[in-house]
Amino acid sequence: MPATQEILLTADGISKAFGSFYALKGVEFELAAGEIHALFGANGAGKSTLAKVICGHIAPTAGTIRAFGEPASFQRPRDAMDAGIGIVTQETSLAGDLSVWENIILPVYGSRSTPSQSALRKIAKDAIARLGFAGEIDIEKNCEELSAAHRQLVEIARIVALGSRIIILDEPTAALSPGESARLFKVMDALRAEGRGLIFVSHRLEEIFAMTDRITILRDGASVKSNLTTTDLTQPELIHLMVGREVEQLAPEEIPDTSAAPIQLSLTEIRSEPAVRSVSLEVHAGEIVGLGGLVGSGRSELAETLMGLRPLDAGAITLLSKDYQPSNPRGALTAGLGFLPEDRRRQSIVPDFSVRENILLSHLSQLTGPRLRYGTRNSRIDELADMIGLDRARLDDSSLLNYSGGMQQKALVMRALLLEPRVLLLDEPTKGVDVGARATIYSFLRRLASEGIAILLISSDFEELLALSHRIVPISDGRTIGTVSAGDINEEQLTLICAPRSSHEHQNALLSRLAEQFGVQAGWVMTAGNQLLCLTRQGAASGASLPDPGIVAPMAGSQIAVSLERESSTVCDEEGGHQSLLMIIENQRGIGMGSIAILSGKDQTLDETAIREAAAQSLSVFEEGQLRLRATGPDTDCEQ
Template structure:
């Protein structure tokens, strides 16, 4: 924490009621400068309500809020904003017609003095650059065209641009990949070091323990424990305080043999715009296949193409053993496909409809005629609500927007299951869902798999993806990359496989120059248990060589089988009078980033012309982030060219 520990916020006995419903029941909370304070609890515990009281969206029914040493009476968000409090909400609130930079500086237009457009644009640019996304997000792009993750980042940039001393982050990583979350955490660390106070709302236990100094735990509107040191708790303690009982840990799925089951969904070279360039996969009955990719890889766009929400330009799809051409979502529903979209607010919820009416939207698509026939689904809806833990008396609430994000997700899962789909596509099914509800969703998905439903699972949480899926189909730059059993791969390996291929530029430079200078074939490989993935390959030796890039193959089926059975760094004799050499690549933190494979032509030796010694020297320079090959093949020049991507 900060040395001065200045008290920025203090909430005493905060109560908030909506009619007869009490969202907060006497909550105590405090925030000091230079700390990240976790706000933790189950869906509906009151986290978002407390956050909105702090930032002026709601006025408390009872209790006092002190901000920066004075009693605070915020009548609206502008009052809190002017005082130095900003909030990034779970659901983004950007103006789709405005550009990125206009959205970032939008609060300036509500102030008394508005700087020049040039200065506002410069402010927006600096805010994005401070987050590390200055080159990735185009300032002039309309926000309607941004991905969910990029919209979230623009929201965060808006708060940074305001210079807020108190920043509330409500589930900021829900739509981010592990790599993007890590970049956000670095920004949070720098904000903490500047002496700002951060309130961090997250359901991910690993994030809570990694990032926060103190924690306040809410349950049913009460603050069960306030202002505890996070380091004083264990994960089990935290779960018990949140739900009042122990929960099962997320364990990997026991994989049944599905090789004799029919393929219910098959995609072959599907192309849809620039986002989906070539996607192929098969899903059998009772199988959960994880689509593993980073934000922007084309994973959500592929799901939308299958649903007919975006045009499929080429390729073919087989559904339930028959040729299938996606036209629209109604056709997909009637053909046996259920879908849970990534973005609840934009893609799923009708604000003017009640909870039950929102759930029944898929039911309406199955009708032909003027009668709604809602009563036909009452029994099924009630059973699903009981199964997923959604109280029946909340089904008739006037608006689904009155629910917390996690409760909204439960209602939308009920909608997706209402027509008994044979194939279920789930895009971020646990986004914004607490650990208790997650456990329930996991059980439901596994139960559906046991009943023969084929599922395509998309998740930014790679731990979740690996534990729930039978197989993983990585996707990068809109192209699927083979398939691998989830038991044969870990989170780091999957992240590397899914990295955009443009991030292999330096690796390709190393492989290409080695191949050209010594007349060998080189490849950048990634081990996945008993299998290997070739990320990229350079050089042609005329015979059967290294695996094709993008192919996941058993190690015993490769030309360098002996090398895989030998300690790295040793020259090995392979079939066909060839020789091989494997060199393990580690980054500066000692984490393995893959393996360089070198394969010689028949009857040649890898020790000829000192290639082995040279490759080791070049790799050492590469790992230090100072790699550059000289025309002279007998030495390496080590000039800084940036770290390992």
């Protein structure tokens, strides 16, 4: 950090006691203008507590804070907001019965003057537009109607609208997919360039190393290392500082063959409008099937439909070899389903119940008499606590909210397993969970699968989805797009497949130009193992056609089969007097992002050089030059 860089905030010897328990123990921290500073540590390390001290939500027991060069002693959050400090908490704090724009400008009503309603709407609209989500979030819609990810974005828009110079982001990407996270990171970069200071709390190592300038590591409430330069650390070093030991990294394991195992869950053209439009998939016993979709794809709504929380409009469901008609959550649990919802605060936790009582909620759904009979589940709870690494001594804590986010998630996984279901629906099972706890949950899920439990895994972390799943079922705009082995696809390709069809504007414009200029059909295709996916296509070729968009089909049945079989990058002769040309597309890191497929009409000759030049020119302005054509090599001759 340059010596001349302005220091926006310093925390010296910050301690915070709750009774005899110290959540913070003499923490040291510093934030400079124009930097993103990571707060990193395991669940319960004190990251959120320190953030709340800085923004005036709680008062420190000891220590001093200086903000913008002056001593600061915030008695309430309003004081910190007025001073120029804002926070986006891990659990959203929106008023569900207020509109998006009202939630964004809500802090304004605590100030001395309030602008006109039209001016306030404009402030909210500009904040959403600055985040890049103007076309996705209707500012007039009530927040209770939004998905968890969109509620998180509204929280961030509120801080942007306030114009805070110090911005604390506590797990802002926990509910976001890679695409939404990338867009948020662009906003963070812009805020950093404006000279603001961002405190970034995240458990995702790739985000820490990609986005932050410095890191402060907390362990058990103390700052193990403060103000370290990010580039001076490696991932193993950072993990070791966080937990004090080595942690097994997430990596794909050999995918077992479960094709002969019984099909435990089968969905055929499930529809629950408007979010779920046509979903078909199967999950075998002992199999983990990943449902890969972006925010708004209908993935969470599908799980809610299976649990009877949303009406089933059409389609057929088979559960454990029996016809299944979801009506309510109690019936779903009785039928053999276990469920972990996406949003633990809104959908799972009862704050007034103890930890054990929260775990026992699924048990209560099965009671028919006046007695609670809690004791019948004690041995199962103890067994699950040992398996998932939850301290038995804390099971009788008065509130589950006393737990860190990761410990809350472990307790809710225990609830989902309490009735020994044969099919598990897990929506964001590691949301807000640190690296160490995440490794425990991964091992736990793999163990459950090995014991024959069928798991439908929903996650916005595509790296996690690909490493844990045996098969992936992509979903976009409420429709599933076939199935593919997790070992045949990478994170970038999955993101591209799962993108909303409405986001293919640039691809369609590029393909339309090629189709019109050369009188061909042009498509954007991807291969996954022995399967072919057509993302989108434009134009027509007499007597021939690329696969329908959104269909994963066997490559051998395609009319560009010769090009695909030989992985050719030159013109190939296909059956019926047609010609084909595949042009591989890659990103700046050289990772394949699919191919532009050209299919000629009958007896039409393709001009390879002209088509390549036109495609390369169009790609040069595509997505700000992020994609390009891969150069042809000596082994791409169709005649080999």
